[in-house]
Amino acid sequence: MTRIKLCGLTRLCDIEAANRLRVEYVGFVFVPASRRYVSGREAAALKAALDPSIRAVGSLWTKTRTGWPNCSAPA
Numbered sequence: 001m002t003r004i005k006l007c008g009l010t011r012l013c014d015i016e017a018a019n020r021l022r023v024e025y026v027g028f029v030f031v032p033a034s035r036r037y038v039s040g041r042e043a044a045a046l047k048a049a050l051d052p053s054i055r056a057v058g059s060l061w062t063k064t065r066t067g068w069p070n071c072s073a074p075a
Contacts, residue, residue: 007059008036012049019051026054031061 006018007027018026028043029036038046047056 005057008034009046010036010038010042012046015046015049018054019049022051023054025057026050027057027059029059031059 003024004021005025005027006014006021006023008029009015009018009026015026028038028046030040030043031037043056043058050056
C-alpha cells in the first residue's frame, strides 16, 4: 500500500490541505538553515489543527565534527 507524506509544512493552509487530502503523514522541518524551518511552538500550533489520524514527523539535523548529517524523528 502506498503511503503519502507532505513535508516542510509551515502554514495553516498547508495543514488544512493535508486534512482534506487525508495523507498519512506530515513533516515539520526543525533545521534553522532551511527555508521551511518552523519553531517548536509553530509546529505545535500547526499540529493542533491536524486531523488526529494523520501522524506528524520532524526533520532534525545534528551538527558533528564532519558536518550536518540528517535524521528524522517523530514530532
